[in-house]
Amino acid sequence: MAKKPAAAADKGRKPAKTEEREELLQAVILADSFETRFTPFTLERPRCLLPLANVPLIEYTLEFLANAKVDEVYVYCAAHTEQVEEYIHKSKWSTTTPKSLSPFKSLELIRSTSRSMGDAMRDLDKRDILTNDFIVVYGDVIANIAMQPALDAHRARREKDKNAIMTMVLREAELGHRTRAMGVEPIWMIDPSKNRVLHYEQITGDPDHIARVEPEVLDCPELIVHTDLIDCGIDICTPDALALWSDNFDFQAPRRNYLYSVLKDYDLNGKTIHTHIINQGYAARVRNLRTYDAVTRDVLERWAYPICPDTNLLRSQSYRYQRGCMYKEQNVMLARTCVVGRHSVLGEGTRIGDGSVVESSVLGRKCEVGKNVTIENSFIWGDVVIGDGSVIRRAVIANGVVIGKGCTILPGALLSYGVRIADGVIVRAERRITTTKRRRHDEDSAPAEKGSPDAEIVGRNGDGFEYHDSEDEDEDLPGLKGTGLVYSDATFAVSIDSISSFNDFDDEESDLEDRPKRTRSAGSSFLSIASDDSHDAGMARDFHHEAANSLLDGLQRGDLAANMALELSALRLSTNASEHQVRRAVVSAFMKRIVQLVEGGGSIAQTAKEVLTPCESLISRTMFDRGDESSEKPDQHDFLLLLQQDLSHRKDGDLIFLHVLKNLVALDVVEAEGALQWFEDEKSREGDDMLRIREKATELVEYLNEEESSGEEESEEDED
């Protein structure tokens, strides 16, 4: 792990300032959650401006803060900053104009290039704007709870103990509650006497999960283990809490890394983190499309009262409640024979044709729904045209989409902005269709490039193409210029690099792993693409984190392979990590090292050899199918795949890959079959980067292939 903060260091940061401004309550809205849960929509709109029940998410958050009597708000955005800026400026919240009507004293927008929550927090700390206790919320929090009690409790604790740096607001909700983020279940161990969190970890739902609790946690006389809490992403922090982020430059996720480690290192930093558990009122986060659905239902069913459509959060709106949770704005034109069922929202200027049926769906403004259309459990954001006789179930359809006559949109489909579906087309379940290509963060300002329509999917003279997951591999990858770090200090740079790329692996890995699960759950859970909360691989990540780092250190120090192997296996046993994870750790560690050296100016071929050869034993121990009779070589296959993925977004990864592979074969760590199986694997073709690498390797593999066959003959001869 990274170096620990010296608690003394943060004592008395931001001097007298704190006292004089004690009155002011500050808040930070993290408008960007640095995730890709809402792609493809987030390609064009920032997540916090996506509408929920026809109100942009951030409105709810601001409403919540206004209700909490916050004075100064900082909106922290990374992606699509200009859009957020524009929106806020136009909104009633803006404090820029002299005669502003905003309830806030000030509302500032912070542009940043951060790529992760960690960076964001560190950035905030650098800016040194948050001078006293402040609230941190995501730009997608919807809550009607009163913050005052939580704040008072927090301040009271602060009075007693400067080290109580953070209070998290948590809402009670049973396991399996629809508004919980599925896939990952946090476990909280809380000392009820102080509401202090003693231990936190996330389980990815495997039944025989073992929580690894520090022994001293058990010293506390009373200990409550909660699995029934929604983490609504509302934290009350002190500046010290920020400082802690800065001191641990490798923290990325606020819970999985930050919370987990801070608790773990209590004895070192002495900081305590507390909770405020509520069982009244409503608080939830729109983490993914699944919770998006759930929260919408909650709002319509008035669990979040008075936050309901007919409260008309936006001045311009005019929703009225009608029996059965039906909300209608004025100037909605309903044909005499159309049926609008319960739990529906109809925006102004929407027209629904004869014989159409709308069931528990949200329609934005100016939607033109033709005759005999069926819309069920869907979200239609506005300015959408739906042709006669089309059927839409459990789909999300963004603004400006045009759906032709007689189309069928199957459950889980996502139609992003401006997509056009030609008449009679059937959109497969869970297909994600967009018209714009993903654009890299560092060219945020640049207009999103249009992709060419794919007639296969949207039909002739339709517009849009399928959006592929693999594309956002580097959605979160920091182009090194992005992090704005000087490149001189190799280790530093590398370790930054390493962490973020671990993240990617993590996401991606779970993507790969979760595919089967996804299809299974497709029927059961709505928009199940979203249901696997892949960025939370909890434990695994911790193992990965530590293993990779220690290996890397080892390599840099030039330790004996044997020792490193020992360390590795020890770590592995302690965390009962899977072989797969081990391999991943090994791969990334080694590749880091190689890259590092290459950057240092070594020739690739040379370096590969030097790094790999001494560690042959170590590497080979990560694959257990070597030399056995079966021609199936899953481990090697997997190893190579990881290798490929790791390199797929490194500078001249293809070359490195080629040489590494060569060496591995030479060292007989990887056998021909393994290489072959990898080569034939679908996954090795996903995405341009992957392909590029595969290309390079082609010759070698083919060569191996021949040798292979000839080799077999020989062996036969031998047997005689």
Place this chain on the structure above:
Amino acid sequence: MPGAMNSATPDLPYFLKALKSRDVEPCIELLADLLKRRQIRTPRLCALATTHLLRRVLADFRGANADELLLRIRSVGRRLIAATPREMVVGNMVRRVLALIREVAEGAILGSDRSVSDEGLDGDSERDGDSEAEKQESRNHSPVRHRPNLSSGISTFSPLKHGATEPASMVPPKAEGELPGTYTPLPIRPSLQTALTQVSTIAPTAQQMFGLFTQPEIDDDPSGVDSPALQSVKSSGRPENFTEVPLKDIKAEVLESVREILDELESVDQEIALYALDHIHADEIILTYTASLTVQNFLLTAARKRKFTVIHVEGYPNESASTVTTIFGGRPQEFNEELELADEPFKPLTAAGITVIMIPDAAVFALMSRVNKVILATHTVLANGGLVAAAGAGNIVKAAKVHQTPVVVLSGVYKLSPIYPFDNDELIEWGDAGVVERYSDQEIVQKLKVFNPLYDYITPDLIDLYITNLGGHAPSYLYKIVMDHYDIKDVNLED
């Protein structure tokens, strides 16, 4: 009332503070927001907040004439009403103020008119002097609107005034409000009442029914809507032309009258309580519902003289908490502000030696046969004598009907709305489902549809008597009080 937001969040004092410090526009926004978030709830708090705001708007208004002022108030009113359409008192207060302005403006015109009729020459030259006199006069009589039992030297004069000098076409129905008859505590039978007021009210109503004979400028407005009669009955659209009434002539007086509305809001409970002894007799069993300050005051006043028994219905889920606290003499959270305003020590009934029995909602029917009177507080009272009260009141009233138990409703005039309930659903607010069922229970959230209506609409025929700060009235008589306090032109504030 539900809504976890209500605790320790911005509230009336907070708003009043803001009203002093910030300028008007933000304040309007602020109030709209507070109303939206239900941070200012309960009819009286809304009424107070609204009136204070309107007063501020009036004070800051820099317009040329009364007409502009009316338009301004209307537009502000629309914004507030849009924020919480079902909290009717907000609309009521706006309409009250509008009616005030009209009255005063008419007073001003009347001044000039008199100059016409008296000197027989165009009054413009004279207006200022005259309207001064007029102002003087109406300042004297305007208290009559709010002070029921005021010696009526002027008020006896006022019918004359209407009968004789005032061009009838200007007198809106509510002008009857000037009459002493309306304000002396009324007997229950309206017939008598009408006998009392008939003479004086000729002019206005004649106006209304004689609408046919009025003279429209056919040439420029064929629809004839320009004729005063049709205008006086035209409930939407622009106010009729007060353009020639300069603002300065009326502003002071209007502000004064608005302040009187505020006084009324402060004192309403006490005024209602004055009638307690007429209605509560020794050893009676009184059934009541919801923790209402008005009712508590009423009962307390009676308790000073008499011993009786009070059955308090629990009212789960929305009312139960506050009910219990009331009974135990604690102060339900939403009362605190009210109490600060009407600085009246809150004393539980039990302290006054009254037996208070709390029963579950389910027991209402069973116990009704023993009850002598049902005394209810209300959320809003509607023009047709129906009312909107806390959900559950419906059951109680029905049960009372079955057992022939008289139902008495206590309500300040400020709760009396000119709205006619065409569509009952529009009146009912649907509250927080989380109060009814645990949100944390995933089965419930997933599989049940939980509804929590906050109000019941109760038809007039189920109510026996209303007691307002003006006295007791039969439901069928309320329309008249509506006429007295609102101007029919303002019923619909949309343009």
Place this chain on the structure above:
Amino acid sequence: MSTETPAEQILTPEAVDDSSFDVVETYRNLLAMDPDLTMPVAAIESLVLGLAAHPTTTISETLDLLRDLSQRLAESTPNPISLSAGTDLFQRYLIMSLRPGNVPLASKKGTKKLPATDDFTTIRAHLLKHGRSFVANAKAARARIASFGRNLMKEGCTVLTTGGSRVVAALLREAAEGGVRFRVVYVLPPPRPGRPQSEGLDLVKDLRERGVPVATVSEGAVGYSLAGGVGGGKVDMVIVGAEGVVENGGIISRLGTCQIGMLAKAAHRPFYVVAESHKFVRMFPLSQGDLGIEQRIVDFRTDEPNPWDMTPDPVDFTSPEYISGIITEAGILTPSAVSEELIKIWF
């Protein structure tokens, strides 16, 4: 609506010379000219013309004349109730405005005022000058009532109505144009002598053209359709017109209205009456009997023919207890309010 009502075209005050003036004739013509004209207004109109035709100088003279004309009008028709509403109102109006010190009601604030005077020539002049405007006003009143239609009828409701009331028709049309989705149960009275095709059919046709689903039922089916439930029409409210609104807040209307009111009450459905305030009649009927008109609805006899043939336009009295509200151009009144309105004028 046009300033030139038929009344103008046929006989302007000047056109009439006193000898040839026949008030009944005039009245009939007026009605015939303008189908939209209601009886009270027509009556008033003809009185004005009468006034014009007979130059009078003193108040009492005028009043006698009016009384006489009204008398003649009343006698001319079997059912003078609604007509007399007009004539009475007019006479009362004159008396009121002639009251010493009472400024003519037509004078408006803001505009140049008629000097307060008891010289009734001014008033006479005013009346003759603006006689035509009465019709316009009446129609404006109706339009105003119609405009209430939108908030009266809520989305997806079902209305039961009957009779050929022009106000009801206007109201329903307005609502239909307002885009409100509602259905209508139209109770068609059986054809009567002098009215071969039962009234209201044209409205039914009109509504259907506007896409409003209409069900026409016989008077016998009212109870059934009010009952709601599976077979029934699930009627939400009843709206009827009236020939006259009487002092106690009850109404006099097409025969059959009374029973609808009773059924509505029994079924707890609101029963609204739409009528312009000039239809308020100064009479206090206690039962069907004392409407003061001759109509043999129930007459027992041992020989033919069917008594119905006797009375062309039978009416009945619906007592206030059945009425939820009376919708006038002045907004919606409770029955008790009506009595007050009338009392105010007449005492």
